[in-house]
Amino acid sequence: MPRRAMNPTPQINSSPAKVPDDLSGLDRAIMLLGECAKHELKTGPRRELIELIGDYPPNGVTAAAWKRQLRQLRSEEAWLLGARSAQ
DSSP states (O other): OOOOOOOOOOOOOOSOSOOOSSHHHHHHHHHHHHHHHHSOOOHHHHHHHHHHHSSOOSSHHHHHHHHHHHHHHHHHHHHHHHHHHHO
């Protein structure tokens, strides 16, 4: 009996092309990626997301992965800012 070929899992680029320079841009990108994970964004928000992160996720799974990545960076940045202000 021949072995059944396994379907390869599609590769997901787990991080966006670029990260916004400031916290407000980072927060906005996180919010837009959350919306993008649920449904296609309209033209204006889509353009804004591309300006912020340099790309548009090809599907909701990728949008969710990018959002997780940016949220992790956001929490690390917030921690660093807190540590700097305590000095």
